Amino acid sequence: MSDPTLLVLASLADGEKHGYAMMEDIQRFANVRLGPGTLYGAITRLEQRGWIRPVDSCDRRRPYCITGAGREYLQTQLTSLDHMVKTAIRRLKHA
Amino acid sequence: MRQLIHWTARLYPAVWRDRYGEELDALIEDIQPQWEDLFSILLGALRMQMTTWNYVKIVTAVALAGALVAGVFAFRTPERYVSTAVVRFTPGGHADSDRQGALDRLVELQQWVLSRKILGEIITQPALNLYPEDRKKMPLEDVVENMRNKALRFQLMQTQGGGVPAFMISCEYPDKYKAQAVARELLNRFLKQSIAIHGKQGPSAVENLVILDPPNLPQRPLFPNRPMIVAVGLLGGALLGLLAVLVRRSTLHSQKT
Numbered sequence: 204m205s206d207p208t209l210l211v212l213a214s215l216a217d218g219e220k221h222g223y224a225m226m227e228d229i230q231r232f233a234n235v236r237l238g239p240g241t242l243y244g245a246i247t248r249l250e251q252r253g254w255i256r257p258v259d260s261c262d263r264r265r266p267y268c269i270t271g272a273g274r275e276y277l278q279t280q281l282t283s284l285d286h287m288v289k290t291a292i293r294r295l296k297h298a
Numbered sequence: 299m300r301q302l303i304h305w306t307a308r309l310y311p312a313v314w315r316d317r318y319g320e321e322l323d324a325l326i327e328d329i330q331p332q333w334e335d336l337f338s339i340l341l342g343a344l345r346m347q348m349t350t351w352n353y354v355k356i357v358t359a360v361a362l363a364g365a366l367v368a369g370v371f372a373f374r375t376p377e378r379y380v381s382t383a384v385v386r387f388t389p390g391g392h393a394d395s396d397r398q399g400a401l402d403r404l405v406e407l408q409q410w411v412l413s414r415k416i417l418g419e420i421i422t423q424p425a426l427n428l429y430p431e432d433r434k435k436m437p438l439e440d441v442v443e444n445m446r447n448k449a450l451r452f453q454l455m456q457t458q459g460g461g462v463p464a465f466m467i468s469c470e471y472p473d474k475y476k477a478q479a480v481a482r483e484l485l486n487r488f489l490k491q492s493i494a495i496h497g498k499q500g501p502s503a504v505e506n507l508v509i510l511d512p513p514n515l516p517q518r519p520l521f522p523n524r525p526m527i528v529a530v531g532l533l534g535g536a537l538l539g540l541l542a543v544l545v546r547r548s549t550l551h552s553q554k555t
Contacts, residue, residue: 222321223328238338239303239325243318244345263324 207245212277221264299331309343311350357539364535365528372527377519379474381481384511386464408452411488417442420483474516481513
């Protein structure tokens with residue numbers, strides 16, 4: 204999975220994070236290093252679609268959290284991905 | 299590197315920077331900057347610029363970029379000049395003055411002029427000194443082969459009434475003076491050999507070769523046609539810009555639905 208949108212949503216699924224924390228988290232759980240331009244491109248799109256929102260903060264490192272719509276979208280995508288992975292594994296076993 | 303990335307981040311549209319600029323600057327300060335981050339910011343800025351531009355601006359920008367790329371290509375491509383001479387065999391009461399005889403003579407002379415020996419002599423003439431860079435990298439035989447296949451042309455030209463043919467000798471070279479000098483040299487060798495072979499058969503045979511056009515000094519290069527290349531780049535860029543607009547419209551439409 205290397206879609207930056209899904210990676211950011213997955214990172215925010217367990218709580219709010221700012222940009223650098225997301226980069227670190229994604230690197231850890233997906234072994235993907237998102238560049239700052241890619242990360243903020245995804246953040247911009249996700250906020251426009253209403254799937255994440257900024258959390259009030261005095262710090263320049265503004266945290267973001269996932270919205271209900273974002274959680275629902277992530278769930279749909281992961282279910283679809285899970286189905287695909289299970290199918291592929293099953294086919295590999297029977298090949 | 300970090301400073302360079304900060305500067306690059308200023309390429310984002312002002313509206314975007316008002317909203318996310320401070321956060322992005324903070325992120326750049328936190329990371330260990332790499333070259334990939336610079337490209338990531340550069341691409342991100344370009345994408346954001348594209349999203350804030352109207353369609354006319356996108357098409358214009360991509361068309362200008364196409365013209366710029368084409369212009370760089372056109373001005374980096376070395377010029378190629380072609381010098382041409384036209385010669386004809388004329389009937390002179392000689393036994394081989396008919397069409398087939400003239401063709402046979404032409405083939406015979408052409409093979410001799412294009413031989414490795416003659417072309418090698420022309421290439422290495424100090425006054426001409428052709429293909430100096432190629433000669434450093436490859437044996438003379440290969441240079442001769444390249445010259446024969448790529449730079450020289452012997453072509454039959456149909457004359458009115460289908461009589462004895464004329465033929466064209468042309469030479470292509472990056473230097474227009476050398477192109478002319480080589481065409482002249484080839485023509486001289488051609489004439490001398492013709493005299494050497496057929497002069498033995500009597501004076502009438504020598505008179506059979508007539509130079510219709512001496513080797514010309516080309517004024518404009520055959521390639522590259524720079525204005526044409528830039529125009530094609532501009533047009534190609536405009537088409538690419540239109541394609542980008544269509545893709546963007548369909549993406550925005552799919553996002554709304």
